[in-house]
Amino acid sequence: MVPPMISRRLVLAVLLLCRFGVGWKADIRADSNRDGRVDIDGNTDLADKDEWSDLAGALFLANIGDTDGRCSQIALSGDRLSDEALAACNDASDDIQRSPGYMALIRTVPIQGLEDGAWANVQVTEEISRKNVRLFRQEQDEWIITTNDYKFNASELEAGLNLGIDARDTRRPSGWDGRAQVHLHVQNELEVQVDDVYLRVAPILTSHHLMDVSEVLTANVNDSKAQIKFVSDLRDILNDPNLKKPLWLFNHSDDVWAQDFVEPAYTSMPGSEGPITLEVMIRSSQGSRTAGRQVFEYLRKTGRGAVYSTGGTRNEIDSMGNLETIPPYSFKDKSFPAGRIIEGSHAKSYPSYPHVYDYMKAQEFQEPLVLDTDWLAVGHVDEIVQFLPANTPYGWALYIADLRAGIKILEDAKEQHGDTPAFSRLNDTYTREGLGDVPGLTIAELLTDKLISATKDLLRNSTPS
Numbered sequence: 001m002v003p004p005m006i007s008r009r010l011v012l013a014v015l016l017l018c019r020f021g022v023g024w025k026a027d028i029r030a031d032s033n034r035d036g037r038v039d040i041d042g043n044t045d046l047a048d049k050d051e052w053s054d055l056a057g058a059l060f061l062a063n064i065g066d067t068d069g070r071c072s073q074i075a076l077s078g079d080r081l082s083d084e085a086l087a088a089c090n091d092a093s094d095d096i097q098r099s100p101g102y103m104a105l106i107r108t109v110p111i112q113g114l115e116d117g118a119w120a121n122v123q124v125t126e127e128i129s130r131k132n133v134r135l136f137r138q139e140q141d142e143w144i145i146t147t148n149d150y151k152f153n154a155s156e157l158e159a160g161l162n163l164g165i166d167a168r169d170t171r172r173p174s175g176w177d178g179r180a181q182v183h184l185h186v187q188n189e190l191e192v193q194v195d196d197v198y199l200r201v202a203p204i205l206t207s208h209h210l211m212d213v214s215e216v217l218t219a220n221v222n223d224s225k226a227q228i229k230f231v232s233d234l235r236d237i238l239n240d241p242n243l244k245k246p247l248w249l250f251n252h253s254d255d256v257w258a259q260d261f262v263e264p265a266y267t268s269m270p271g272s273e274g275p276i277t278l279e280v281m282i283r284s285s286q287g288s289r290t291a292g293r294q295v296f297e298y299l300r301k302t303g304r305g306a307v308y309s310t311g312g313t314r315n316e317i318d319s320m321g322n323l324e325t326i327p328p329y330s331f332k333d334k335s336f337p338a339g340r341i342i343e344g345s346h347a348k349s350y351p352s353y354p355h356v357y358d359y360m361k362a363q364e365f366q367e368p369l370v371l372d373t374d375w376l377a378v379g380h381v382d383e384i385v386q387f388l389p390a391n392t393p394y395g396w397a398l399y400i401a402d403l404r405a406g407i408k409i410l411e412d413a414k415e416q417h418g419d420t421p422a423f424s425r426l427n428d429t430y431t432r433e434g435l436g437d438v439p440g441l442t443i444a445e446l447l448t449d450k451l452i453s454a455t456k457d458l459l460r461n462s463t464p465s
């Protein structure tokens with residue numbers, strides 16, 4: 001039997017609670033309205049607290065840079081790491097906060113009048129989010145990793161908690177989609193108050209040709225005369241005092257196609273002094289293209305990370321040259337403020353889309369558009385379309401390889417120049433004999449070549465543009 005005295009007091013307490021509430025409130029906040037700061041004095045961050053949409057709700061970053069090249073140095077100093085191990089090391093791969101500038105802040109509104117024994121947990125709910133998210137608390141100048149069962153005390157709650165959040169990984173097609181629910185539980189004697197704030201990892205976005213160039217990458221391949229000349233010409237252009245851009249050379253293999261084994265990208269969230277942006281190099285999902293390992297070994301640094309996912313093949317469809325970015329535009333009810341990805345499909349020879357398609361789609365922001373590139377010999381989308389700055393309403397233009405116009409140039413030239421060699425380039429591209437031979441055809445011979453005939457048939461059967 002419960003003594004009547006206690007039950008009367010309990011009833012009274014419950015009645016008082018109902019009438020006046022507990023007089024204090026659990027209130028955890030992030031930059032939900034994306035203005036670059038966490039507002040705990042006003043209410044600007046309240047409305048979008050439980051938003052996970054494109055337009056609202058707090059963002060945080062996959063903190064996958066490599067501060068001071070720590071992971072790169074590890075990769076270069078020991079035994080050769082597997083591709084997966086190489087990609088696994090980054091600023092967020094352990095529990096130390098090396099790059100607090102890329103953390104998003106979370107704060108709690110100070111609570112007054114708690115009992116001495118009051119305590120609180122801040123938990124990342126859902127196992128998959130918990131695994132991929134790092135939560136830190138600030139103690140003096142240090143950021144200390146904080147688990148779901150860590151107990152904050154009354155004086156910390158009275159001062160208000162200063163927390164930081166970052167992710168160990170990006171959004172992935174199968175696995176974590178970047179969502180995190182951060183739950184605050186405050187216990188004051190028998191009273192419990194809870195609150196939640198919802199955050200999502202910012203998407204990885206590919207760069208487009210309207211963005212400023214910061215650095216130029218190509219490959220230094222010493223057995224290709226053409227590439228040696230290309231690098232030397234490029235160096236001259238970049239050294240021009242009006243341009244002055246650094247040139248970085250891959251040097252691991254004879255793979256000249258830097259455009260194919262890496263794609264520059266970035267991820268970004270609002271900050272108090274403008275966007276906070278981390279560069280992210282995407283290595284092509286082509287393990288056998290070992291040149292791509294240098295993305296992890298040399299190109300990462302403070303403020304720049306890299307990602308790689310296994311599963312693709314050396315099959316041409318998985319080359320990054322088969323991925324381009326349409327600069328920002330909107331059309332009808334669709335808008336692509338960070339541009340839109342375009343990739344080539346090889347429907348006949350390869351039934352799946354490029355391996356990276358699923359990864360980019362999982363970012364949910366540059367929805368890939370797919371073009372049939374199966375009719376090309378190699379089949380990369382960059383062989384036929386390119387997007388360049390231009391004085392147009394969008395600020396850019398689509399350049400497209402015009403097969404009809406190309407064949408017409410040859411046909412017009414045939415009359416007077418039929419005996420002229422069709423290719424000006426000589427058989428001196430590579431130092432190795434036979435590699436990259438240039439066909440020795442004249443213009444007249446080329447026009448009767450079977451590839452050109454096949455192309456003409458193809459064009460005849462398709463609608464003229």
Ligand SMILES: *[C@@H]1O[C@H](CO)[C@@H](O)[C@H](O)[C@H]1NC(C)=O
Nearest residue numbers: 116139151152153154155156
């Ligand atoms: C509360 O926690 C902080 C941080 O760990 C600590 O410095 C402080 O002494 C604690 N206060 C009490 C009253 O235990």
Ligand SMILES: *[C@@H]1O[C@H](CO)[C@@H](O)[C@H](O)[C@H]1NC(C)=O
Nearest residue numbers: 248249250251252294297298
């Ligand atoms: C390749 O380039 C890196 C970075 O510039 C350099 O440290 C390394 O020594 C080069 N390796 C070779 C074999 O030239």
Ligand SMILES: *[C@@H]1O[C@H](CO)[C@@H](O)[C@H](O)[C@H]1NC(C)=O
Nearest residue numbers: 220221222223251252253254
């Ligand atoms: C050419 O480059 C390869 C790496 O691709 C390197 O092993 C070789 O030493 C280089 N040869 C010369 C002559 O520089």
Ligand SMILES: *[C@@H]1O[C@H](CO)[C@@H](O)[C@H](O)[C@H]1NC(C)=O
Nearest residue numbers: 425426427437438439440441
């Ligand atoms: C290049 O070499 C190949 C093979 O020897 C030959 O068929 C072709 O005519 C040559 N091309 C030119 C442009 O000399």
